Amino acid sequence: MTSGLTQWLAGEAEATETRGLTRTLRVREAGDAVVDLAGNDYLGLATDERVIAGAVEAVRTWGAGAMASRLVTGTTRLHDELEAGLAAYVGQPDALVFSSGYLANVGVVTALGGPGTLVVSDAHIHASLIDACRLSRSRIAVAPHNDLSAFAALLAERNEQRALVLVESVYSVLGDAAPLVELAEICAAHDAVLVVDEAHGLGVTGAGRGSVAAAGLAGGLAAAEHVVVTVTLSKALGSQGGAVLGSGLLKRHLVNRARSFIFETGLAPAACGAALAAVKVLESEPSRPAAALECTARLAEACGVEPPAGAVLSVPMPGPREAVAARDACLARGVQVGCFRPPSVPDGVSRLRITARATVQGSELDRACEVVSAAVKEYS
Numbered sequence: 001m002t003s004g005l006t007q008w009l010a011g012e013a014e015a016t017e018t019r020g021l022t023r024t025l026r027v028r029e030a031g032d033a034v035v036d037l038a039g040n041d042y043l044g045l046a047t048d049e050r051v052i053a054g055a056v057e058a059v060r061t062w063g064a065g066a067m068a069s070r071l072v073t074g075t076t077r078l079h080d081e082l083e084a085g086l087a088a089y090v091g092q093p094d095a096l097v098f099s100s101g102y103l104a105n106v107g108v109v110t111a112l113g114g115p116g117t118l119v120v121s122d123a124h125i126h127a128s129l130i131d132a133c134r135l136s137r138s139r140i141a142v143a144p145h146n147d148l149s150a151f152a153a154l155l156a157e158r159n160e161q162r163a164l165v166l167v168e169s170v171y172s173v174l175g176d177a178a179p180l181v182e183l184a185e186i187c188a189a190h191d192a193v194l195v196v197d198e199a200h201g202l203g204v205t206g207a208g209r210g211s212v213a214a215a216g217l218a219g220g221l222a223a224a225e226h227v228v229v230t231v232t233l234s235k236a237l238g239s240q241g242g243a244v245l246g247s248g249l250l251k252r253h254l255v256n257r258a259r260s261f262i263f264e265t266g267l268a269p270a271a272c273g274a275a276l277a278a279v280k281v282l283e284s285e286p287s288r289p290a291a292a293l294e295c296t297a298r299l300a301e302a303c304g305v306e307p308p309a310g311a312v313l314s315v316p317m318p319g320p321r322e323a324v325a326a327r328d329a330c331l332a333r334g335v336q337v338g339c340f341r342p343p344s345v346p347d348g349v350s351r352l353r354i355t356a357r358a359t360v361q362g363s364e365l366d367r368a369c370e371v372v373s374a375a376v377k378e379y380s
């Protein structure tokens with residue numbers, strides 16, 4: 001007899017298939033020759049020899065795992081060095097490393113929020129921040145994307161004493177930027193904390209140091225006291241992990257209150273070593289972010305869209321089936337691009353998500369531009 005679970009799963013699979021929304025996993029083989037314009041390794045550091053060496057040395061010195069929560073024995077000298085290196089690079093007083101960017105977002109929102117707090121989130125924030133809102137048990141209000149007057153009105157109308165505003169510096173699906181200076185002003189005027197997720201800004205915008213630094217909101221300035229930054233180590237830094245950056249007092253609070261920090265094993269040494277090496281590469285090669293932006297501009301021109309704020313290019317498609325067909329056409333010609341469809345797009349618009357990489361240049365970039373341009377024209 002078929003179990004209830006099996007029947008339910010089969011029904012769900014059929015419903016997803018009927019809506020044209022089935023997702024499948026594509027296994028990437030070692031040495032895959034496909035040009036990857038779907039991942040988030042914007043600077044090509046995941047395969048950089050210096051970054052790999054950082055991971056290998058860390059494993060040899062510290063072992064394969066962190067062995068325990070950061071609060072028990074899972075904080076090594078390497079974690080400490082990584083936090084100092086990250087904070088110095090993005091111009092924040094301090095940093096706390098988590099084992100993913102997802103958990104960093106969950107940690108900061110749950111530790112700063114709670115009953116008696118209003119969280120105002122942009123309509124396009126990443127799923128990790130949406131889940132963080134739900135877990136925080138705060139009252140949640142959603143502002144239309146980048147709508148400054150809506151943010152101001154929601155903060156002004158609140159009864160709660162405390163408030164958080166959640167935005168991304170470069171939006172992960174749309175690829176556009178948040179108006180950080182204006183948002184910081186609104187938050188200061190309404191005594192709210194501005195949490196900026198720099199997952200797609202770090203390593204790309206602000207000559208690599210991110211959009212918060214570029215907006216003059218870093219460096220422990222009084223004007224930036226209410227600005228908190230989160231990053232992932234898993235994109236431009238080519239490693240794995242995440243971090244929250246802000247004051248020493250904020251770090252202390254997170255160490256004591258952020259459940260996604262307290263109740264997880266510390267970030268693996270290999271990921272720490274790789275991320276620290278990547279930060280050092282960025283310090284020594286300040287031209288890498290510009291190379292990623294040049295690649296973005298070429299791809300944007302090929303797709304007939306405006307160059308975006310960072311390295312994420314959003315190309316709207318007529319529907320989910322056309323988006324999938326265009327993605328498959330690119331892959332058949334050796335170029336992998338991302339394809340976002342409902343429900344993972346907040347505005348319901350299916351699109352190709354094409355990401356640039358500093359190391360895709362010359363004839364490889366020419367060919368990639370030709371392939372994506374042809375697919376976009378055919379299925380638009």
Ligand SMILES: Cc1ncc(COP(=O)(O)O)c(C=O)c1O
Nearest residue numbers: 100101102126172199232234241
């Ligand atoms: C905006 C944003 N925030 C957070 C995350 C989560 O980061 P991680 O992959 O390190 O968990 C992502 C990753 O997809 C992201 O795009």
